[in-house]
Amino acid sequence: MRTALVFAVSAALVAGTAVGLAPAAHATATTDAAGAAESGIRFVDISGDGGTVLKANVVTPAGADGSARYPVIVLPTSWAMPQIEYLVQARKLADAGYVVVSYNSRGFWQSGGEIETAGPKDVADASKVIDWALANTPADPAKVGMAGVSYGAGISLLASAHDKRIKAVAALSGWADLIDSIYSGRTQHLQAAALLGGAGYLTGRPGPELQRILGDFLSSDLSKEEEMIAWGKKRSAVTYLDRINANGTAVMLGNAWGDTIFPPNQYASFYEKLKGPKRLEFRPGDHATAEGTGLLGLPNDTWTNAHRWFDRHLKGADNGIDREQPVQLKSRSTGGYEGYPDWKSVGAGQKRIALDDTEHVWANVDSGANGGVVLLSNLLDQFLQTPPVASIPLLPRAFAGVWQSERYDSVQRVRGTAKLHTTVTATKESGTLVAYLYDVGPLGLGKLVSNAPYTFHGKTPGTPFSVDLELFSTSYDVPAGHRLALVVDTVDPLYIEHNPTGAQLTFSSPSADPSYVSIPLREE
Numbered sequence: 001m002r003t004a005l006v007f008a009v010s011a012a013l014v015a016g017t018a019v020g021l022a023p024a025a026h027a028t029a030t031t032d033a034a035g036a037a038e039s040g041i042r043f044v045d046i047s048g049d050g051g052t053v054l055k056a057n058v059v060t061p062a063g064a065d066g067s068a069r070y071p072v073i074v075l076p077t078s079w080a081m082p083q084i085e086y087l088v089q090a091r092k093l094a095d096a097g098y099v100v101v102s103y104n105s106r107g108f109w110q111s112g113g114e115i116e117t118a119g120p121k122d123v124a125d126a127s128k129v130i131d132w133a134l135a136n137t138p139a140d141p142a143k144v145g146m147a148g149v150s151y152g153a154g155i156s157l158l159a160s161a162h163d164k165r166i167k168a169v170a171a172l173s174g175w176a177d178l179i180d181s182i183y184s185g186r187t188q189h190l191q192a193a194a195l196l197g198g199a200g201y202l203t204g205r206p207g208p209e210l211q212r213i214l215g216d217f218l219s220s221d222l223s224k225e226e227e228m229i230a231w232g233k234k235r236s237a238v239t240y241l242d243r244i245n246a247n248g249t250a251v252m253l254g255n256a257w258g259d260t261i262f263p264p265n266q267y268a269s270f271y272e273k274l275k276g277p278k279r280l281e282f283r284p285g286d287h288a289t290a291e292g293t294g295l296l297g298l299p300n301d302t303w304t305n306a307h308r309w310f311d312r313h314l315k316g317a318d319n320g321i322d323r324e325q326p327v328q329l330k331s332r333s334t335g336g337y338e339g340y341p342d343w344k345s346v347g348a349g350q351k352r353i354a355l356d357d358t359e360h361v362w363a364n365v366d367s368g369a370n371g372g373v374v375l376l377s378n379l380l381d382q383f384l385q386t387p388p389v390a391s392i393p394l395l396p397r398a399f400a401g402v403w404q405s406e407r408y409d410s411v412q413r414v415r416g417t418a419k420l421h422t423t424v425t426a427t428k429e430s431g432t433l434v435a436y437l438y439d440v441g442p443l444g445l446g447k448l449v450s451n452a453p454y455t456f457h458g459k460t461p462g463t464p465f466s467v468d469l470e471l472f473s474t475s476y477d478v479p480a481g482h483r484l485a486l487v488v489d490t491v492d493p494l495y496i497e498h499n500p501t502g503a504q505l506t507f508s509s510p511s512a513d514p515s516y517v518s519i520p521l522r523e524e
Contacts, residue, residue: 040064040094041087046132048106049124052113055083056103056129059090064099064138071143071314072133075102076126078288079151080199082109088297096307097315099139103129105151107204114207115200118154118178118235126159130166141165143314147306149173149291150261154237160249161240168250168313170306173288175262176253176270179232184263185469187432187453188217188496191374192261220496222457238270250277250313254302256285257332257474258378258387260371260494264473265417268343277313277322280343281305282475283330286378301330329415332381333477338415347416347520353484355422355515359401359507361433363499366491367400369436371451374494390436392485393444400489401507403517404440412478416520418450418471420486423515425464425506430457432497433505435469436487437517439478446485450474453495466513477524486517 040060048054061070073093075086083104090100106125107115116122126146133139145168146156153174160166175181182189182196197214200206206214213231216224233239244251253271255264264282271280281302283290294300305328311317325339327346340346372378372388381387395402420435432455438446450471459465478484488507490499509515 041091046103046129048113048128049121052106052121052125053111054103054106054125054129055110056101057083057087057090058133058137059087059094059100060137061094061097061099066138068138069140070097070099070138071145071310072099072101072130072137072139073145073147073310074126074129074133075100075146076122076148076152076155077102077104077108078149079105079196080108080203083111085149085295088295089303093307093310096311098310099133099137101129101133101137105155107207109203114205115210116207117210118151118158120234122155123158123162126155127163130163143167145169145310145314147172147310149295150288154178154235157237157244157251158235158240160247160251161237161243164247166247166249168252168310170252170254170309172254172291172302172306173256173259173262175266176237177266178236179229180266180269181262183217183228183232184265185452185454186457187455188220189260189494190218190496191494193217195374196261218496220498238266238273241270241273245275248276250309252279252281252306252309254281254283254290254306256287256290256378256382257282257472258285258381259287260374260378261287265470268417268473271327272343279305279309279321279326279328281328282473284332284335284378285382286375289375289379289382329475331475331477332385332387333475338475349520349522350518351521352516352518353403353405353486354509355403355486355507355517356509357403358509359397359488361401361488361490361505361507362398363431363490363503363505364497364501365399366493367395367487367489369395369400369434369487369489370492371434371436371448371494388448390438390446390448390487391444392438392440392446392487395487400487402485402487404485405483407481407483408478410480411524412484413522413524414449414474414476414478414519415522417473418517418519420467420469420471420517421515422467423464423508423510423513424456424467425462425508426456426459426503427461428500428503429459429461430498430500431455431459431490431503431505432495432499433467433488433490434492434495435471437471437519438485438487439476440483440485441479442481446487449476449478449484451492453492455498457498464508464510484519
């Protein structure tokens with residue numbers, strides 16, 4: 001019943017998003033006597049893998065008559081979005097001299113087939129669309145790129161591993177590791193999975209495999225865990241990293257700090273392993289909100305840089321993007337950009353907060369500390385700088401462990417990934433904990449800096465075990481006079497928890513293995 005309700009709510013939310021985007025992206029194609037679209041936009045059917053019909057639109061540069069060849073960009077649609085999603089950006093790219101083919105991913109809206117969740121058929125579809133573009137448009141076979149938001153980003157990365165013709169990719173708000181995205185810390189990301197599942201049922205036709213995997217995921221059937229992980233690995237670009245590196249694909253990755261569907265850590269890890277031309281951009285916001293205004297035709301840094309990326313790696317334009325620091329971060333606090341030579345340089349300067357006090361926490365009760373609501377909370381943080389808050393002094397200590405730093409005399413810049421190391425003793429063999437890092441002001445009000453869940457199974461009750469947990473990466477400034485607080489509880493609406501009734505968790509700090517939270521701090 002809980003799952004069905006979340007499906008219904010999440011589906012309505014995504015439906016509203018799709019309807020909201022559609023008016024800004026609508027286009028009409030007029031046709032002259034010869035049958036050519038004067039506006040350069042055509043709506044076509046493309047035969048995908050196995051003959052499945054993919055609904056698509058094609059935008060060509062003005063005046064293209066077949067005598068010249070142009071670089072081509074292929075854009076698979078986002079999860080649950082209609083084929084007009086990218087028309088605004090497609091027109092901008094066409095005006096800059098690109099052929100652009102956008103298509104509705106199989107199983108969604110009017111495209112045929114069933115939802116494969118970036119499976120082998122989706123990857124094969126991408127190659128079929130490239131085949132069609134090279135045969136039916138003035139596209140240059142030596143200058144092929146792919147891009148997309150969310151689902152389109154995931155498919156683009158996977159396709160680049162399997163199709164050597166793809167020279168450049170811009171993967172925005174996507175995933176490189178599907179399991180590390182919605183099952184990080186071995187914990188089901190409930191709201192994220194329900195949102196995707198509900199939207200899939202509302203706007204498409206989930207195949208039997210997806211239905212089974214999603215059902216097992218939400219029902220916490222541990223006997224199906226290995227199957228689920230294998231399913232996710234097949235759909236993760238990191239599995240095919242060697243192929244992408246061998247192809248030398250130029251990869252641009254963009255994401256939001258607060259992405260509650262595809263958190264930033266897995267993108268950062270993937271970025272570090274890429275060997276070809278690469279760029280990583282993180283900005284404030286939640287899933288796809290960093291690119292959303294660009295889909296509506298408004299100024300947007302993410303799309304501007306994606307265009308520059310293709311200009312450099314498909315056209316050979318000397319626009320300077322390859323001379324900039326390849327890691328570009330926009331702070332949640334100041335809105336300014338910072339450049340770094342690589343991801344490991346972002347988190348340099350780790351400082352530890354000792355977690356000396358032993359804390360006993362009863363499970364199954366939400367202490368009031370939580371990560372917010374999928375899509376909504378971090379969207380508010382993006383535009384209003386209002387992250388989820390909690391009154392740290394009022395958190396019930398029976399249900400939450402709390403440790404605090406000293407007050408800082410100067411601004412402390414959190415950049416990168418905070419890491420928790422602690423020792424846990426549980427009264428039951430299974431359990432879930434959620435760690436939160438808060439910026440605490442003089443009155444005790446804590447603003448959420450980061451969080452992450454952790455679930456364990458098969459532990460011996462009463463026997464201590466160590467926990468190492470990476471919190472979600474971020475860029476946040478702690479004002480002078482404030483302190484940082486680590487809070488740990490056992491319930492968060494974002495996640496499925498595995499705490500048996502009556503369970504208790506004890507967090508201790510043995511002298512031989514002290515507990516701490518390591519935070520990437522830079523003093524201003």
